[in-house]
Amino acid sequence: MTRELWKGNExxxxxxxxxxxxxxxxYPITPQTEALEYLSWRLxxxxxxxxxxESELGAxxxxxxxxxxxxRTMTTTSSPGxxxxxxxxxxxxGTEVPMVLVDVVRGGPGLGNIAPAQGDYNQIVHGGGHGDYHPIVLAPASIQETIDTIYGVFDIADKYRTIGIIMVDGSIGQMMEPVTLPPMKExxxxxxxxxxxxxxxxRERNVLTSIYLDPKQEEITNLRLMKTWQQIEKNEVRYKEYFMDDAKFAVVGFGSAGRVALSAVRAARAEGIPVGLFRPISLSPFPKEQIFELSQKLQGLFVVEMNSGMMLDDVMLASQGRIPVEFYGRMGGVMPFPDEILREIRLLHANGWKSEGHPRERWLAKLETIIKEEQ
Amino acid sequence: MTIHLEDMQVIYQHPESLLNVNTHYCPGCTHGVAHRLVAEVIDEMNLRNDCIGVASVGCSVFAYNYFDFDFIQSPHGRAPAMATGVKRVHPDKVVLTYQGDGDMISIGTAEITHAAARGENITVIFINNANYGMTGGQMAPTTLPGQKTTSSPKGRDVEQAGYPIRASEMLATLDGAGYIARRSLHDPKNIRLAKKAIRTAFETQVRGLGFSMVELLSICPTNWHLNPAASTRWLEENMLPYYPLGDYKVHPALKDLKF
Incomplete structure (x- = not known):
């Protein structure tokens, strides 16, 4: 197995x-365009x-x-797309056909910018489109993990006849890393x-549609979708744990935020701070049982994201208020540095956890000062 | 006189490509005629087993309940994009969309235009009845100046709502179009001419000559508030002058086609 240097999107x-x-x-959109360009000759x-x-609607x-x-079909795009x-x-x-979407998330809302962000969490994890449905959303944190995830997600989408979304951010799309590519499947x-x-x-003719004018038939379809979703929730939860064996508290972060947090956790461990990292890979289905278990044995959970705390809400739901939750995030295409997260870890370790108020409020109060200081 | 069965010849029967069921279309509506013509052509060309249809959003949303071959149903206006996806996966199959005027030339303008520009090898049956039928007769991009609809109650005011789009003329400007024709379903002679055009459109696709579309001027008695006979007269008197019948694009390879 050779190791080669590959750009994320390619x-x-x-x-x-x-x-x-x-x-x-x-359809071309930065920061995913190289995927389109590559496939324009490769396929x-x-x-x-x-x-x-002609547009993302067309695509x-x-x-x-x-x-x-x-x-077996796919599109790639970025947030506005x-x-x-x-x-x-x-x-x-609604039609229950399998497909794969790769969302290389950029800063928003609106036209925003082309820098790495995680602001699409709510629109892809919690819907966006109308009606009751749940796509599978996987958030790898390195190019190798992205390759491995995409390689497997088509089979999962086929198995459940559902949508598989790979959510990465612009940094994974744009950077290069040494990777091993899997063999060519037939x-x-x-x-x-x-x-x-x-x-x-x-054979008899096949008709594929998403219209059920009779609400009772539509409800039966919804029930089937939810039954499938129950199976997915049971079988497809993915996450990774780091330094969790003896951790007293944990950072929770996905994708690049999780990766940056890992650097901070390593540095904190070097200082003797008993912190671990829980990195959800499947954002949908969300590893809620695992987070509930963590809430039974840890002092607190510290959520780090590149948005205003979209996954934070899910972590709070999953931990059911049993332990304090704290949050730190950067928005609009700003990536947090490991030092920023390390600083927060140190504060939590030294000063303990707050349980009054909402973690988002505490973070917002802090962020204003941080942004001023950085300018 | 004795009639011998073996001497009789079948000259008219239910097309195989059309299921023998009641439709949901209003009495007098020409969707039924259009469906039948498409089915007859598919039968005559022996394409049924190779056909994949794409239904749109509007009155013909349930077209898949009537055509007897593989069918999918698209979001509003996106049928040409879906048909593109199907055709690129199955280039050897025959792919058609069946779309109304609101679907194709309002919300789906980008999708139809680019499918035509790409020379996408699909056939589009375009029903122009000058209003949104399914939602109850609102102004469409094809509604005539001065025509009363539920959303232009005083008649379409071109100062405020602009002008109708002549889709055939517009799409015929694109190099990717192989065959574009406008026909009408208001009388038997025109219905026969419409069938020939539909045949030519499918011949275009089968021969790989690019995008093909037949625009069919149709009546909507329910929303026009006219009986079917009066509707055909209204079409003749009002739609024909604004939407002239004819061939707007004919690929040179189609010119000597005989059938």
Whole structure:
């Protein structure tokens, strides 16, 4: 197994190719564009479908069509593009066809900027599109982990006929790291039995739709979606723990924020502070049982994100108020430095935990001063 | 006189590509005629087993309940994008969309335009009845100047609401279009001409000559508040002058086609 230096976005693209990606549709948007560029030559070279769409609306609906047609299909985009794709995601969820979306998150709201951020957490983890549905959302923290996650997510999406979203931030898309790429899987040769691939006179016709005018039928569909979701919650929770065996408290962070937090936790350990790191990889399904267990044995949880505490809400729900929760985040495309997180860890270790008020309020009061000092 | 069964010839029957069921369309609506023409052409070309249809949002949202081949149903206006996804995965199959005017040339303007520009090898059946039928007769991009609808109660005021879009003329400017024609369903002669155009559109796709679309001027008695006969006269008197019938784009390879 050779180690090669790969750029994140290109590694995302190649991992999907090796996972058997048959049809890709996308639209240029920084900081994910290199994935589109890479696939624009890579897929035709292999005789597979690539098309640059007229918009993210076009792209997601081409993916929707390709998914209905039975192909292993994907799009990649970044936050404003993800917003546009919400319509399609809801339809895809309602039609129960599998597909993969990679969201290389950037600063927002609005046009925002092209710097790394995690502000899409709520729109992809907690919906965004209309109706009751849950996509699988996985948030790797390195290029290698991103490759491995994408390589496996197509199978998971197929298994449950659901949406698999890889949420990374602009730093993972843009940076280069040494990685090992997985072997090339064979491309699907037979179309799934449910696909609209034309009958060829060999079977009954297939109809794929997301409309159920009779509310009772729609409720049955919703029930089926929720039953599938229960299975996903049971089987697909993923997380990683660091220094947790003897930890008295833990940092909770996902993706790049989790990775930056790991540097801070390592430094804190070197100072003798008994802190660990809990890094959720599956944001949806969220590792709520694991966090509940942590709340039974730790002094507190310290959530670090690159947004205003979107996962914080889920951590607080999961820990059910049993232990204090503290929060530190940077927003709008600003990445926290390990030193910032280390400073907060030291304060928690030295001064103990507060339980009155809301962690977001305490953080906001602090952040204003920090931003002023940095200017 | 004795009639011998073996001497009889079937000259008219239910198309195989159309399920023998009641539709949800209003009495007098020409969707039924359009469906039948499409089904007859698919039968005659023996394409049913290779067809994948894409239904849109509007009155024809349930087209998949009537056509007897694989079908998917798209978000409002996005049928050409979905059809693109299907066709790129199955380039050897026949892919059609069936869209109304609100769907195709209002909310779906970008999707139809770029599908045509790319020369996407799909066939679009475009129903133009000058209003939003499904939602109860609101002003559409095809509503005529002065035409009364539930959202233009005093008649479409072009100063305020702008002008109708002639989709066939517009899309025919694009190099990717192989065949673009406008026909009307208001009388038997025009219905026969419409069928020929639909046949040409599918021949365009089968021959890989690019994007094909047939615009069908249609009546909407319910929302026009006219009986079917009066509706056909209204179409003839008001829509034909604004939406001239004809071929707007014909790929040179189609010109000598005989069927």
């Amino acid at each position: 590694a995302i693209a190649e991992a999907a190719v090796r996972a058997g990606l048959q049809a890709y549709f996308g 035709p070279e292999l005789g597979r479908a690539f098309l640059q769409a 997601i609906n081409m993916v929707y069509g390709a998914a209905c047609a039975g192909a 993800t917003s546009l794709m919400m319509e399609g995601l809801s339809y895809i969820a 491309v699907r040769k037979n179309w799934p039995a449910w696909a609209a691939s034309a009958t060829e006179g060999k």
